[in-house]
Amino acid sequence: MMPGPMNELVEDLPSILASSVVSSSLEANHLQIEVRKDALAGMAAHMIGHCHAWLISEHAADLRERDGTFHIYVIFALPKGDGIITVMSKVDGSDPSYRSLTPDIYAANWFEREMMEGFGLLPSGHPDLRPLRLYDSWPSGVYPMRKDFDPSVPVPRVPTGYEFRHVEGEGIFEIPVGPVHAGVIEPGHFRFSVAGEPVINLEVRMGYVHKGIEKLSESLPYPRGVMLSERISGDNGFTHSLAYCQAIESIAGADVPERARYLRTAFSEMERIYNHMGDIGGIALDTAFGVGAQMAYVLRERMLSLNERITGSRFLRSVNCIGGVRKDIDMSGKRSISTELIGLKLDFDDLVGMMTEMPSLLDRVETTGMLSDDAAKNLNVVGPIARASGIDRDTRRDHPYAAYKDLSFSVPLYREGDVYARMMVKIEEVLESISLIEQAMDRMPEGQLCAKVVDVQAGRIGMSLTETHRGEAMHWVMSGEGRPWRHKVRDPSFLNWPAIEVAVMGNIVPDFPVINKSFNLSYSGNDL
Amino acid sequence: MVHDMIISSVFAVVQALAMLALSPLMIGVIRKIKAWFQGRKGASIVQPYYDMAKLFRKETVVSDQASWVFRVTPYVAIASVMVAALLVPFFTIYSLGFVGDLIVVIYLMTMFKFFMVLAGLDTGSAFGGMGSSRELMVSSIVEPTMLLAIFTMALITGTTNLSSISETLAISGIDLVRPALFLATAAFFISLLAENARVPFDNPSTHLELTMIHEAMVLEYSGRNLALMEAASWMKLMLYSVILSNVFFPWGIATDLTVLGMIGGIAAILVKVLFVAIAIAIIESGMAKMRLFRLPNLLTLSFTLALLAVTSYYIL
Numbered sequence: 001m002m003p004g005p006m007n008e009l010v011e012d013l014p015s016i017l018a019s020s021v022v023s024s025s026l027e028a029n030h031l032q033i034e035v036r037k038d039a040l041a042g043m044a045a046h047m048i049g050h051c052h053a054w055l056i057s058e059h060a061a062d063l064r065e066r067d068g069t070f071h072i073y074v075i076f077a078l079p080k081g082d083g084i085i086t087v088m089s090k091v092d093g094s095d096p097s098y099r100s101l102t103p104d105i106y107a108a109n110w111f112e113r114e115m116m117e118g119f120g121l122l123p124s125g126h127p128d129l130r131p132l133r134l135y136d137s138w139p140s141g142v143y144p145m146r147k148d149f150d151p152s153v154p155v156p157r158v159p160t161g162y163e164f165r166h167v168e169g170e171g172i173f174e175i176p177v178g179p180v181h182a183g184v185i186e187p188g189h190f191r192f193s194v195a196g197e198p199v200i201n202l203e204v205r206m207g208y209v210h211k212g213i214e215k216l217s218e219s220l221p222y223p224r225g226v227m228l229s230e231r232i233s234g235d236n237g238f239t240h241s242l243a244y245c246q247a248i249e250s251i252a253g254a255d256v257p258e259r260a261r262y263l264r265t266a267f268s269e270m271e272r273i274y275n276h277m278g279d280i281g282g283i284a285l286d287t288a289f290g291v292g293a294q295m296a297y298v299l300r301e302r303m304l305s306l307n308e309r310i311t312g313s314r315f316l317r318s319v320n321c322i323g324g325v326r327k328d329i330d331m332s333g334k335r336s337i338s339t340e341l342i343g344l345k346l347d348f349d350d351l352v353g354m355m356t357e358m359p360s361l362l363d364r365v366e367t368t369g370m371l372s373d374d375a376a377k378n379l380n381v382v383g384p385i386a387r388a389s390g391i392d393r394d395t396r397r398d399h400p401y402a403a404y405k406d407l408s409f410s411v412p413l414y415r416e417g418d419v420y421a422r423m424m425v426k427i428e429e430v431l432e433s434i435s436l437i438e439q440a441m442d443r444m445p446e447g448q449l450c451a452k453v454v455d456v457q458a459g460r461i462g463m464s465l466t467e468t469h470r471g472e473a474m475h476w477v478m479s480g481e482g483r484p485w486r487h488k489v490r491d492p493s494f495l496n497w498p499a500i501e502v503a504v505m506g507n508i509v510p511d512f513p514v515i516n517k518s519f520n521l522s523y524s525g526n527d528l
Numbered sequence: 529m530v531h532d533m534i535i536s537s538v539f540a541v542v543q544a545l546a547m548l549a550l551s552p553l554m555i556g557v558i559r560k561i562k563a564w565f566q567g568r569k570g571a572s573i574v575q576p577y578y579d580m581a582k583l584f585r586k587e588t589v590v591s592d593q594a595s596w597v598f599r600v601t602p603y604v605a606i607a608s609v610m611v612a613a614l615l616v617p618f619f620t621i622y623s624l625g626f627v628g629d630l631i632v633v634i635y636l637m638t639m640f641k642f643f644m645v646l647a648g649l650d651t652g653s654a655f656g657g658m659g660s661s662r663e664l665m666v667s668s669i670v671e672p673t674m675l676l677a678i679f680t681m682a683l684i685t686g687t688t689n690l691s692s693i694s695e696t697l698a699i700s701g702i703d704l705v706r707p708a709l710f711l712a713t714a715a716f717f718i719s720l721l722a723e724n725a726r727v728p729f730d731n732p733s734t735h736l737e738l739t740m741i742h743e744a745m746v747l748e749y750s751g752r753n754l755a756l757m758e759a760a761s762w763m764k765l766m767l768y769s770v771i772l773s774n775v776f777f778p779w780g781i782a783t784d785l786t787v788l789g790m791i792g793g794i795a796a797i798l799v800k801v802l803f804v805a806i807a808i809a810i811i812e813s814g815m816a817k818m819r820l821f822r823l824p825n826l827l828t829l830s831f832t833l834a835l836l837a838v839t840s841y842y843i844l
Contacts, residue, residue, distance in 0.1 A: 175654040175738075182735040196661075197820060286739075288731035288817035294566035360728065360815040363822070509658065510739040510820045 006031045006083055009051065017043055030463075032086045037098050040072065040089040045104040047076045047085060054079065054393065055380050056465070057474050058101065058111035060119045061486040062147045064093040070121055072098060073488075074108075075463070075476070082399050084463070091121060100126035107380030110494060118145030118214075133207035133527055136162050144215060151215060167193035167201045175509065179208045186523035190512075197508040202501045206526050213528040217487035218480070222248050222322055222456060225484065229475065230317055233491055233525030235278075236468035238271045238316040240489075240525075243475035245322050246401060246464035251479050252322075254453040260324030262444040264402040266337075267316055267325070268466070269433040269440075273344075274303035275469035276426045276433075279520045283423050284355060286514040287364040295351045299344055306340045309333075324450030334441050341434050352427050365419040369515030371503040372417055379499045382492045383471020384429065385519055388414045388421035395467035407439045417503075419518040429469075458485070468492055470522060491525030535785070536622040536691075543618035544610055551759070551766035552576035554805050561809035562733075576762065580755055588751030591651045601647035602749070602756035605640050609763040612636040616767060617694045617774050619793035620782040625691035630678045633690065633771070634671070637723070640760060641667060648745030655737045659744025662820065666722055666729060666741065669827035674719045676834035680712040681775050683841050690771070694778035701779070707844055711837035713776045717807075718830035720772060722823075724765040727812040729823055739817070766801070773800035 010024050010033065020039030025032050035043050047053045053076035061071045069090040076085040091098050100123030101108040112123040113132040120143040123129075131138065137157035143149060164174075172195050179187035187208035193201040213232055217225050229244035230237035242264055249256060281296025304314040311319050311327040319327050329337065355361055371381070376389035386393055394411040396404045412428035414421035456479055463476045471492030478486040500519050504512055556573035563570025590599060612633045614624045645663055648656035682688045684704055685696040697704055722729045725742030737744060746757045774781055780796025782789040818826065 173654070173657075175658070177654075177738065182737055284816075286734075286736060288727050288734065288812075289815070290562060290733070291566050291813045294568060298567065358816065360818065364816050364819060508820055512738050513736040 006078075006085075009085070013046070017046055029082050030084045030086065032088065034088045034090075037072075037089045037091050040074065040087065041099040041101050041104060043087050044074050044076075044101045044108070047074075047087065048105055051076075051085075052079050053077060053085060055105060055107050056084075056472075057476065057488060057490045058108050058115070059476065059488040059490075060091075060115045060121055060145075061478055061488075062119060062145065065147060068093050070096060070119060072115070072121070073476070074101070075474070077399065077465075084399070086463075096120055097122040097124055099124055102126050105380075106378050107495065110498065117143070119143050120146065130162065131207070133210040135207065135210075136160050144212065149215075151212070162205070164191045164205070165193075165201060165203050169195070171195050172200060179205075188523050192509060192512075194509055197510070199504050199507055199509060199512070202504045202512075204497055204501055206497065206523065208527065209524045210527040211524075214487055214489060217484055217489075219483065221483050225487070226320055226322060227318070229489070230320070232489055232528065233468075233493070233522040234315065235275050235522070236271060236470065236473070236525070238267050238319060239466045239468040240473055240475070240491075241320040242268065242402070243464045243466040243473050244477070244487075245320050246466070247462040247475045247477040248322050248456060248479075249453060249462070250464060251460045251462035251477065252453045252456045254323050254451050256324050256451055257448040258403075258445045259328075259447040260449055260451075261403040262440045263325045263327070263329060263449070264320070265404060265407065266329065266437050266440040266444075267311070267319055268402065269436045270303065270307055270310075271316055272433045272469040273430055274300050274307070276430045277303060277348075279426050279469075279517070280351070280355070280423060280430075282517040282520065283365065283419065283514060284361070286517045287361055289355075289358070289361050292351060292355050292358075292361070295347070295354075299348060299351070302340065302344060306337065309336060321450055323453040324448070326449065328449055329441070329444075337441065338438065341437060345431070345434055348430060355423075356427075362420065364511075364514060365423060365518075366416075368419045368511050369503040369507055369518060370416070370418050371499055373415065375502045376417065376499065379495070379502065381471070381496050381499045383467070383469075383496065384422055384425040385496050385499060386471065387412060388425045389417035390415040393472075395465045395472045399465045401464065401466060403440060403443075404436075406443065407436055409436050419514055422518040456482070470520070470525075471496065473525075489525075489528055491522055491528070493521040493523075493526040496521050497526055533626070536624060536626070539620050539622035540614045540624045543616075543620070543623065544613035547613050547616075547618055547766050547770060548610065548759070548763055550801075551762040552580060554766055554769070554801060555762050557802065557805045558809045558812075559733075561806060562813055565809070565813035580759060583755035583758065584752055586751040586754075588753050590753070591653075591748060594651050594748070597643070597646045598650040598748070599753075601643045602753045602760070604643045605760035606756045606763075608636045608640040609760050609767060613763065613767055615690060616770055617691045617778075617781060618770055619797045620785075620790065621691045621695045621698070621778075623691045625689040629688035630682065630690050630693075630775075631675070631688065634675055634678070637764065637767075638667075638671065640764065644745050644757075647748075651748045653748055655740065655744045655747050658738075659741055659747070662741045663745060666823060666827065669824060669831055670719045670722045673715055673827065673831040673834045674723070676831070676838055677712040677716040677719065678771075678775060680708050680834065680837040680841060683838065684708065690775060694774045694781055695783055697775075698778040698781050698783055706841065708837040708841045709776060711833050711840060713772070715830045715834035715837060716772055716776065718826065718833075720765075720768040720804075721808070721811070722827060722830075724761070724768060726808055728815055728818040728826070731817050769801050769804040770797065772804060773797060 020036045022034040056075040056077050058074045063071050069092055072089045074087045103125055112126050115121045117131050117134050137159055139158040175192040177190040179189045189205040191203045192199055226241050229241040232240045277296050277300035281293045284292035307316055308314045310333050371389045373390045376391055392413050409432045412425050458479050458481050460479050466473050474490040476488040477484045555576045560570045560573045615628050615633050617623045645660040648660035681693050685693045730741040749757050782793030
């Protein structure tokens with residue numbers, strides 16, 4: 001790939017960091033650097049500040065059985081070229097603490113809270129160590145992600161409380177919303193502090209749909225892990241399972257057939273279209289524009305039935321398998337996809353024309369829920385939300401997988417950062433997706449659907465990034481005996497949830513639902 | 529004289545009951561038309577009757593934090609709209625107009641609103657309080673607008689009795705039509721949308737608590753109490769539509785006791801109310817809800833229209 005710049009990166013390290021490097025290796029486009037634990041924060045700050053890399057994930061693995069340490073992995077993506085950097089550090093099992101990255105890299109905040117409650121790794125200097133997902137009555141000192149935690153033994157409940165950020169002042173009220181909402185949506189708690197209608201502070205509390213996906217995955221053989229990954233966040237089951245499969249395939253060195261790559265691309269885009277339709281309809285519905293909402297929902301339904309006709313599953317379940325795909329698109333399937341897409345595009349153009357030319361709707365979405373360029377960068381948001389705030393990132397282009405490398409598409413970019421920009425990014429992405437599916441259909445070669453993957457060696461690391469309709473998802477697998485030793489899932493929503501707290505600030509309470517809808521984040525994907 | 533009063537009283541009761549009976553139908557028709565615009569079949573137009581029957585059978589849960597205000601509000605609500613209905617001409621000009629005039633009608637409605645606002649605050653839920661404060665923000669501009677708009681009609685006809693306004697206009701026909709009439713109609717129609725929680729002021733079909741105005745106040749009600757609150761709200765919409773029809777465009781209303789006149793009156797009011805329902809449905813399908821803080825702009829506009837109506841009466 002690009003060994004030059006990646007090697008230079010290690011050579012160019014400032015001497016103080018260079019002296020703390022234990023080892024480094026370069027495999028294809030993946031640079032791995034092991035540093036001493038006291039230099040982890042400095043190295044991470046260097047990657048962000050000097051190399052302008054994006055933080056992908058920060059997570060730990062419990063390897064105390066092997067070498068008596070926890071391993072912390074901080075993963076970055078280089079802004080140009082398909083380069084991934086993993087900075088790894090070992091933390092001794094007897095002293096599980098390290099210097100927090102959060103003071104330098106705000107986006108590390110939730111990752112470190114997650115590691116704190118999962119592994120008991122204490123980030124010193126972290127400003128906020130409240131639990132992220134585990135329920136209030138979880139006893140302290142019980143760390144479910146450690147290998148010596150036995151999930152079959154019930155955990156005693158200890159009554160404790162959760163402190164919300166508290167805003168005081170004359171006329172400041174708190175509005176608790178959720179976790180049970182009036183609509184059929186997932187549970188999450190929103191705590192508003194308001195002065196009249198304007199929101200002074202919003203705190204999002206998640207964790208109500210924590211299912212222990214990562215722990216569960218450690219007990220499931222790889223083929224069943226595919227099923228599990230489809231269920232991490234229901235509406236992007238295909239892209240999540242794709243990331244899982246690709247991670248396993250990269251460990252096994254499997255060669256996925258060309259036809260399967262094109263099919264995966266087509267299915268990913270079909271998933272994106274139906275989700276974006278739902279989001280666009282949701283924005284219309286939340287501004288009480290029912291006609292637009294129903295038009296969008298009809299289009300969404302047409303995509304879902306197309307999915308069912310082609311794969312037998314409305315939500316593209318059980319399509320992915322390790323090594324390729326299970327479902328083929330034959331000639332008649334191709335015909336029915338292209339006819340459906342032509343009709344869909346025409347009707348979608350009508351809808352878009354109506355929504356973008358309606359003053360009352362535009363008045364609601366423009367300047368609402370602004371997420372500034374700076375805030376978006378610091379919070380490290382991904383997906384359409386990032387692209388609406390001027391961050392030009394798209395995994396399909398920057399870290400191409402499946403057949404994206406051979407197809408041409410553009411990445412819509414807006415700078416306003418408001419609900420309107422997010423809506424427009426999604427609208428334009430639908431059109432790109434339609435074109436991508438058509439291109440994939442045209443160029444798809446004949447051939448096998450699935451390569452045999454038998455030998456997944458233990459003790460290796462595989463990682464894959466895919467672009468779900470919400471943004472970049474990461475699956476990181478450290479292989480064990482026939483099943484993952486550690487499986488880290490990073491859903492795009494995990495990075496984007498903190499951004500909603502910033503975007504809502506200064507808006508009025510009745511505008512929150514439409515802001516929330518324009519983000520449309522996954523609760524399940526975040527809570528795992 | 530006594531004979532007239534008895535006839536008026538009988539008609540007033542019949543008409544009030546007819547309005548109550550037809551109000552769910554009006555809601556059903558609005559929903560049906562909206563569904564057509566959205567490309568859906570939509571529920572049957574009698575669905576609101578089923579909903580009402582269902583709610584009356586359901587258990588009523590009242591928060592233990594709630595005071596008597598919360599319990600008494602549904603009855604105050606239904607009582608105030610029913611009393612107001614007695615004072616409003618429906619298919620005939622006969623009503624209890626000699627007991628109370630338009631000011632009484634407006635303030636009966638305000639009493640309904642006042643108690644609903646208190647009930648919203650009473651349970652101490654965050655949403656109820658938000659709904660109450662928003663409702664009062666809206667109604668502080670709507671109330672004078674509505675009074676001014678109807679006063680315009682009172683000026684034109686020289687009486688504040690709603691029945692007399694209808695009668696005078698219906699009999700004298702085209703002679704009394706002035707620009708003021710249309711300005712006042714526009715102002716009153718905007719107030720009707722605001723008072724009845726319709727788009728662009730409020731969204732009657734939303735589930736989003738944070739955006740609600742009217743629904744937020746009745747969020748804590750259930751069972752029979754909810755049924756009464758819903759019936760009162762539907763009746764209120766009916767009442768405003770009837771006032772719009774009969775005070776601003778009373779032509780067709782039965783002004784005597786002939787059978788033909790009655791049939792004509794019934795047909796006329798049904799057509800007029802249907803027309804109002806269609807107008808509401810079209811507005812709700814064709815535009816998004818406004819931002820909360822833009823509502824005063826629209827409300828001030830309607831107030832200005834009403835003010836112009838009054839001024840133009842004296843100038844033109």
